[in-house]
Amino acid sequence: MYYIGVDLGGTNIAAGIVTEKGEIIRKKSIPTLRQRHYKEILKDMGNLCLTLIEEENISIKEIHSIGVGSPGTFDPEEGVLIYANNLGFKNVPIRSEIQKYINLPVYLENDANCAALGEATSGAAKEYKNSITVTLGTGIGGGIVIDGKIFSGSFYGGGEIGHNVIVVDGEPCTCGRKGCWEVYGSATALIREAKIAAIKHPESQIYSLVNGDLNKINAKIPFDAAQNGDEIAQEVVNRYIKYVAEGITSMVNILQPEVVVIGGGVCAQGDYLLNPIKKFVKENAYGLKPSKVEVRIAELGNDAGIIGAAMLGKMEK
Amino acid sequence: MYYIGVDLGGTNIAAGIVTEKGEIIRKKSIPTLRQRHYKEILKDMGNLCLTLIEEENISIKEIHSIGVGSPGTFDPEEGVLIYANNLGFKNVPIRSEIQKYINLPVYLENDANCAALGEATSGAAKEYKNSITVTLGTGIGGGIVIDGKIFSGSFYGGGEIGHNVIVVDGEPCTCGRKGCWEVYGSATALIREAKIAAIKHPESQIYSLVNGDLNKINAKIPFDAAQNGDEIAQEVVNRYIKYVAEGITSMVNILQPEVVVIGGGVCAQGDYLLNPIKKFVKENAYGLKPSKVEVRIAELGNDAGIIGAAMLGKMEK
Incomplete structure (x- = not known):
């Protein structure tokens, strides 16, 4: 049996055929063109799934289900995307739209939860039953996997670990509170x-690496400057890593997964990011030291979303 | 079938016979006398269980199991209390000791988890599958119940919600970190x-209610003074409630239970404590407002520990 996973993003729709073991055997991506009516977008999505099946030369009967991951708020039971800001979607009946083109069970989940399930099935958490995947991107996304299944709370909105306040009355967050973890630990x-x-230190390499064009500063620049020995950059990066480590350690105290997986753009920094976080968690997590909880870098990159979405059907079995 | 629950504390051992529905039909308490060797204490505990059975005039065959709740770190599989500071216990084989006197299955759990299971079975969370019970006492204890079962993480040490850092680099915590929730939200x-x-405001009622004897200040005093209209006390209490509410809201964002139950000594303050917390959570939890997550005051008091310990056996069924 095979599973189709779809990662519906604001720029592209990426889909793949995934095996029982969580391996992608064929994938394809098309532009979302999100200005269009949702019916057009979901028609393209349905056809993308059909194209994959045809190109792989398998029968639709060999496909168990289609899983769709996307940012936003869902009603997975009804198969409806309630609200997704970056797609401009409101109350979009994803399941019934896709089923106009391809008659298979359709499952929906938040993209951060899909990424977590993907890493749990086939990536950095694959030996473990309980994991948390933390995505350091525009915000901090999170997915909690307990006993091999996504835990999304009582009203499908749990796992919002980026909105754990780590500095009461701190900097304002887009969620309306102040001091959320993502205000300190995201790539943003x-x-x-x-x-x-x-700005304060134009003598810093953070400044010179972008020739003074501050808009070119991305998450890699301060890490590059820090690794080159720039002290200002080291201060920025060390402080950042501390915030990430504090938040991860608190998640370990609350949920005690076997492993915390770090994903998102920032995780490209590898050991320079990972090693101090591992050390911090081992030494600071509650209880007997060193903590048994592992911390790892995500392994699947963007494929995590496709694989996790596909595995939604397997999880439901 | 009945279940026996034992709440092993530093001062008393309280035990009860509990029905399938989670109701105590008979209970009894004896002093722990914790200076004694653990074998003496556990012999008393075994005999306490036998006494209850005899007094209730039922057969041991009608008892499914014995559950024991206690502060400390456990290996529930081996039936061993690894470490409990307030009892002076280290690697105590509770299960095998009790079974010397009464041959029944013995289950162990952390006391905060037992209280949470008790409230979930028979108390403030009894209509719900997913709940968190927050105990505001010397520290902040927590128990997470998912699908009617205690969730204690991968190594039996999860649910330490009091050790979620809410002020990075804040006041020192006994756990070794700084700024943990319990440093701001506990009764302490x-x-x-x-x-x-x-001290700063001897004109405050906080001072006069204890006739200047600061050692007599307990968690009730500032609440009493605040309700009498004392502005200094209102400031202290409002700030305290805000810290409690911030931590609860973060737990809601991470775990999205159906209900958060507030227990511990401070919960005696009832609506004066509860109402502002409910308001804060409704308005500030992540996602669609108002949040659907309920907040309630615990209903079972000290019985929660007995009932929850008893229900460990039912949970394992």
Whole structure:
């Protein structure tokens, strides 16, 4: 049996055929063109699934289900995407639209939860039953996997670990509260702090690496400068890593997974990011030291979303 | 079938016979006398269970199991209490000791988890599958119930919600980190802040209610003074409630239970404590407002520990 996973993003729709073991055997991507009516977009999505099946030369009967991952708020039971800001979707009946083109069970989930399930099935958490995947991107996304299944709370909205306040009355967050973890630990936060440092310290490599064009500062720049020995950048990066580590350690205390997986753009920094976080968690997590909880870098990149979406059907079995 | 639950504390051992529905039909308490060797204490515990059975005039065959709740770190599989500071216990084989006197299955759990299971079975969370019980006491204890079962993480040490850092680099915590929720939201924290306020403001009722004897300030005093209209006390209490509410809201974002139950000594303050917390959670939890997550005051008091311990056996069925 095979599973189709679809990662519906604001720019592209990526889909893949996935095996029982969680391996992608064929994938394809098309532009979302999100200005269109949702019916057009979902028609393309249905046809993309049909194309994959045809190209792989398998029968639709060999496909168990289609899983769709996307940012936003869902009603997975009804198969409806309630609200997704970046797609401009409101109350979109994804399941019934796709089923106009391809008559298979359709499952929906938040993209961060799909990424977590993908890493749990085939990636950095594959030996473990309980894991948390933390995505350091525009915000901090999170997916909690317990006993091999996504845990999304009582009203499909749990796992919002980026909105754990780590500084009461701290910097404002887009969610309306102040001091959320994602205000300090996201890639956006790192870039903001790097820009401030570059303005204050034009002698820093953060400034020179972008030739003074602060808009070119991305999450890689402060890490590059820090690894080159730039002290200002090291301060920015060390502070950033501390915030990430504090938040991860708190998640370990609350949920005690076997492993925390770090994904998102920032995870490209590898050991320079990972090693101090591992050390912090081992030494600071509650209870007997060193903590048994592992911390790892995500392994699947963008494929995690496709694989996790596909595995929604397997999880439901 | 009946279940026996034992709440093993530093001062008393309380035990009860509990029905399938989670109701105590008979209970009894004896002093722990914790200076004794653990074998003496556990012999008393075994005999206490036998006494209850005899007094209730039922057969041991009608008892499914014995559950024991206690502060500390456990290996529930081996039936061993690894470490409990307030009992002076280290690697105590509770299961095998009790079974010397009464041959029944014995289950162990952390006391905060037992209280949460008790409230979930028969108390404030009894209509719900997913709940968190927050105990505001010397520290902040927590128990997470998912699908009617205690979730204690991968190594029996999860649910330490009091050790979620809410102020990075804040006040030191006994766990070794800084800024943990329990440093701001426990009864101990409230008493500390009330004492500071009384020293700074001897004109406050916090001072006069204890006739200037600051050692007499307990968690009730600042609440009493606040309800009498004392502005200094209102400031202390409002700040305290905000810290509690921030931590609860973060737990809601991470775990999205159906209900958060507030227990521990402070919960005696009832609506004066509860109402502002409910309002804060409704308005600030992530996602669609108002949040659907309920907040309630615990209903079972000390019985929660007995009932929850008893229900460990039912949970394992």
